[in-house]
Amino acid sequence: MAKEATDKVTIDLFQHQRRPGRPRTNPLTRAEQMKLNKRRQLKRDKERGLRRIELKVEESVYEALNERAETCGLSRSQLIEKLLTEALATETDKDI
Template identity: 60%
Template sequence: MAKEQTDRTTLDLFAHERRPGRPKTNPLTRDEQLRINKRNQLKRDKVRGLKRVELKLNEEAVDALNQLAQARDISRSELIEEMLLAQLKNLTSQ
């Protein structure tokens, strides 16, 4: 049987042919890589004394936070932290 260049149904015939695209640089699957990266991020955060807090906001609030954070050249997370600490300070001083 002759090997036709456009025939991709018999993969064993093309096993040693180089395919275009980005070469695989990591032996792990993408899911495993993401899991490891997330675990490492959580470890880094723990060392820095950070805890994860999740909240849901409407789009208007998020847009306002993004604009304010961008104007102050800080991350949204840092802005929310500053606002919460200021509010907590106000409440405890009353």
């Protein structure tokens, strides 16, 4: 039986051929890489003085934040931080 280069039915004939694609450059698995990268990100954030806040909002609020952030040219996180800072500043002004 002749081996055709386009024949993908007889996979056993092609098992020793190198497959195209990006070669593996990191000895860690993808899950281990993600875990390590997340740990490094948290360390960088901590060094920059950033703290994590999580909150749940209605989908309509979420969509409104996304739209406003896009029009302002900010990330959603930056927009929320800006809104909270402004709200706290006006709150302080009212108290004085």
